[in-house]
Amino acid sequence: MSREIHQLRSGAADWxxxxxxxxxxxxxxxxxxxxQLLAPIAGEVWMGSLTLHGAATAGTDTDTRTSRRVSDRTRAEVFRRDGFxxxxxxxxxxxxxxxVAISDVFPDDFPxxxxxxxxxxxxxxxxxxxxADHVLAxxxxxTSDAANLTTLHAMCNTRKSSLAADSLPVVGERPAPxxxxxxxxxxxxxxxxxGELTGRRHASAGYHSSWLRRFGQKAV
Structure with a gap:
């Protein structure tokens, strides 16, 4: 049974x-x-909206929208550099x-x-x-090389877009790993x-193997 979520709680990332x-x-x-450990958040589905340039956006695939000019390998490099x-x-x-791999294992609990x-x-x-968001747009x-990219949550990147430039933190001051x-x-x-043994696939057959290689990981 799904539970509609219309607003992200304070401290959602930590939770x-x-x-x-x-x-x-x-x-x-x-x-x-x-x-059982997943139960506190099981079945939640996002029904809310976030502000982007003064307009509401509800179901946008922001990962594709904001990072289409950045290679997947570079994105993986940026995420690791910034300590995730x-x-x-x-x-x-x-x-x-x-x-997505977690959704593969728990397709109903983590849609x-x-x-x-x-x-x-x-x-x-x-x-x-x-x-992987551009520091200089x-x-x-x-440029779209790692030196001009920084790691942002999808929700933070969307919200950031509606703020005045002088109200933003300096993205160059990255947190320590x-x-x-x-x-x-x-x-x-x-x-x-x-997930491959017990779950339901949500992406192409080579999706996870490709990302494992980009992150320098080996398949089990």
Whole structure:
């Protein structure tokens, strides 16, 4: 049974990342235990909207919209460099490919749709999925290499777009790497393997293997 979420709670990134951290840690031992740990956020679907340039956006695939000029390999490099932390709010991120792997294992509890169709995507995708955003905008001559990119949550990047430039934090002042947080990257291959055995695929056959290579990980 789905639960409609119209507004992200305060501290959403910490809340969702904490639940997913606990659930994925338990997953190799027991899918049932992992599902119980996922229960506090199970079945949630995003029905809200965020402000983008003064307009409302509800179901946009922001990862594609904002990063279409940045290669996937560069995005992976940026996320790792920034310690899988959002440089806007300082919160923890989990790459979308890893979130998709969790959805593969728990398709009903942690729903996902590749085109972000309204009412079919868990709000954690907005709260946690990172984007590689241009520090100097592409339209203003900024390049798409790693030096001009910074890690932002999807929700932070969307909200940031509606603010005056002088009200934004300096993205060059990136948070120090958080040694205890790796965006669940160290568990990614195992989550994928479990999803392939027991779950439901949400992406093409080579999707996860490609992202594992970009992050320098080996399949289980």
């Amino acid at each position: 969702y990342s904490g639940v997913l951290d606990a659930a994925t840690e338990a997953l190799p031992r027991s899918i049932d235990d992992a599902r 932390l959002c440089t806007y709010c300082g919160g923890r991120t989990i790459p979308r490919c890893i979130l 996902y749709h590749a085109h972000y169709r309204r009412g079919t995507v868990h709000p954690a995708y907005w709260a946690l999925a990172p984007e 592409h339209a203003a001559g900024g 958080h040694r205890a947080w790796d965006g669940l990257l160290s568990r990614y291959a195992e989550i994928v393997a479990i």
